Amino acid sequence: MNTLSNTEYPIAVLGAGPIGLAAAAHLLEQGFNPVIFESGNAVATSFRDFAQVRLFSPWRYNIDKAARKLLEANGWIAPSDDDLPTAGEVVQQYLQPFAEIPAVKSRLKLNAHVVEITRKGYDKVRTKGREHAPFIIRAEIGGKLQEFMASGVIDATGNWHQPNPIGANGLPAIGERDFADRIEYGMPDILGRLRDRYLGKCILVVGGGHSAAGSLIALAELAKNDPRTRIHWAIRGSNLTRIFGGGEADGLPARGALGIKLRSLVENGQLTLHKNFNIREIRNENGSLTVIPELDQGEAAQIQGVDEIVAGTGSRPDLSITRELRVRLDAWLESVEALAPLIDPNEHSCGTVRPHGRRELSHPEPNFYIAGAKSYGRAPTFLMATGYEQVRSIAAAMAGDFASADDVQLDLPETGVCSSDFSDSGGRGGCCGIEPKKTTGLAVEQSCCSTGNVTSSKQVACCG
Ligand SMILES: Cc1cc2nc3c(=O)[nH]c(=O)nc-3n(C[C@H](O)[C@H](O)[C@H](O)COP(=O)(O)OP(=O)(O)OC[C@H]3O[C@@H](n4cnc5c(N)ncnc54)[C@H](O)[C@@H]3O)c2cc1C
Known part of the structure; x- marks a missing residue:
């Protein structure tokens, strides 16, 4: 059960990228008091890093629904659905205006780099009563460590700032650091x-x-x-x-x-x-x-x-901050474990994922979630629209509305290429061969992207 058993403290959202900010919007919509911790001196440091890059998803996929509602209530006019923004335009026209809404700004801690999380009075091993203990968020602010209590945590810190090295075996190539x-x-x-x-x-x-x-x-x-x-x-x-x-x-x-x-x-x-x-x-x-x-x-x-x-070798998550929590990650993708069979690049290239939410994103640690690009670990196909639905489901679950939390919907455009003909891991069944993991309340549409025979650009999920 993931309804908050302790509501005394705010919900900590780690990272103010598109998904962290969307999480804040959904938490506000559910009546929670989120606090957002962001390492950078402004929101969305990843998108600012590649501001010049024109995204391949048009605006219709890039704006979270709860964030849109809050923005529109504050007089914001949405960009045209079909236009393709650059990453910089997403920051300037959407994420920054959202961060300036008073209800968000007052809850946003910039220059606050989260270094560790634990539960008050509980190390990783101690179990009894654990779910009632508040989280402790330890953040470095102005060169000093500060601690904050939280009733729940959504880790949306992304992967962008931990690039993979160029060594083919995953280690830095000899000399890579020297040059x-x-x-x-x-x-x-x-x-x-x-x-x-x-x-x-x-x-x-x-x-x-x-x-x-x-x-x-x-x-x-x-x-x-x-x-x-x-x-x-x-x-x-x-x-x-x-x-x-x-x-x-x-x-x-x-x-x-x-x-x-x-x-x-x-x-x-x-x-x-x-x-x-x-x-x-x-x-x-x-x-x-x-x-x-x-x-x-x-x-x-x-x-x-x-x-x-x-x-351009991709990136990997920073696992150090959750070392003291009970998290369940995939052994090689370092993604949330339940997502791995759906997104493993050894098997998939179709760019979609089955609709998923709080069930798949739960960990043995109650009320702790990893969302956004970090939930995919080293898998490369994450899209903002996926993250927006993840955090909607998580916020509904925290509020105890499981019907809504489990009614997950995703409309993701496929890449039009299926990797079933070049899968080599022998591990998880091929792009189109995966049996859906049934989860109560999920409307799973079994659809398959057979190579060279894509029937629809808007199937609910490639790998059902
Ligand atoms: C080049 C590129 C192009 C892309 N194009 C598209 C596209 O067209 N469409 C699409 O849907 N998706 C696209 N994506 C994928 C995805 O939407 C992005 O990766 C997106 O940035 C993921 O959002 P996020 O909020 O999960 O993570 P991020 O945007 O990485 O945000 C994480 C935030 O957390 C902060 N942070 C990190 N560590 C800490 C810490 N310890 N404490 C506090 N704060 C921390 C960071 O400073 C950052 O602001 C693209 C990705 C890349 C790299």
Whole structure:
């Protein structure tokens, strides 16, 4: 049971990204008193980091319903549903105005970096009476540790600030830390702020996801201004189907367009693709970097003369803050455990997830939840719309409205590509082969994204 057994204290929301702020909106709607802890000196630090990036989901998917209601009650006019904003526009036109609503602003603690959470008087091992003990949130504010009590906690701290290293085995490549000044993680502003850093240089982009695709497309654009600009692209696998995506079959045309553009860059020879390139080491040779793959790939495979590296290798959650709580995470994705079979990139590429809420997101620790991008752990396909439904369900459960909490609905556009033909883990059943885990009250529509035969761009869930 997850109704709050202790309502004396506020509900702590950790992180003021799109999902943390949506959590605050739903908690306010349910009559709770949320307090939002945010490390940064402003809300949405992740979106501010890649402000230049045009999102592939239009506004209709990017605004939480409870946040919209609160904003409209304060005179806000919503942007047009079909427009595609940049991440920066989402901050300026939606998240920042939301954070300025007096009921939100008064509950928002900026520059408050949460370092640890526990329960008052209870370490992780002690059980009896645990559910009645308030949480203690320990946050670093102005260089000092402060403690706050909370009746419940929603951890929406995301993954963005813990990028994966470029070493193929998950560890930093040998030399990666030594050359940190020549490596940018995530999505650097190639055509704007960092233009001079990349113009006319030899750049290696590492990774096979949307971030790497976006950086490659930006570099190709930049190269038009200086033909000396050379672009290398290293991926660990050899199958480009997932990377190029579903093209025109993608339910989000802007996401499909990324793959189409990338494919044409490869086909037109505008970049040099290195398949099966498992990076082991980076060395400095005569002032430029040599990037060396695993030993069994041979000397010839080395990439020499690299000036800059862009690591679009994804990110991973910070698990340290919940060390003293009873959380249940997947062994390899580090996602909330129940979500793992639905989002494992070894099996899935369709970009959707079965509707889910407080049941799947619960932990052995009562009234503690992980939501948003962090709930997906290392899996890359999280969309804001998923997180908005997660926190709606959690807030309803905390208020004891289980009918509403379990009536989870998700309308997510598929990528138009299904990974069932290149699954190699043998672990969780393939993109379309998963039996739905029945949960009371869930309206689960069994739908399947068979390769090359996507029937609808708006199915409720790919992997039912
Ligand atoms: C390049 C890129 C493009 C994307 N495009 C889309 C898109 O088009 N459509 C879509 O739906 N989704 C998109 N996503 C996915 C997703 O919506 C974003 O990752 C989104 O930022 C997730 O929101 P969040 O609130 O879970 O996490 P975040 O936005 O990462 O927010 C977490 C917040 O928590 C704060 N924080 C972190 N640690 C602590 C701590 N210890 N204490 C206090 N505060 C802390 C951070 O400063 C941050 O403000 C994209 C993601 C990326 C990376």
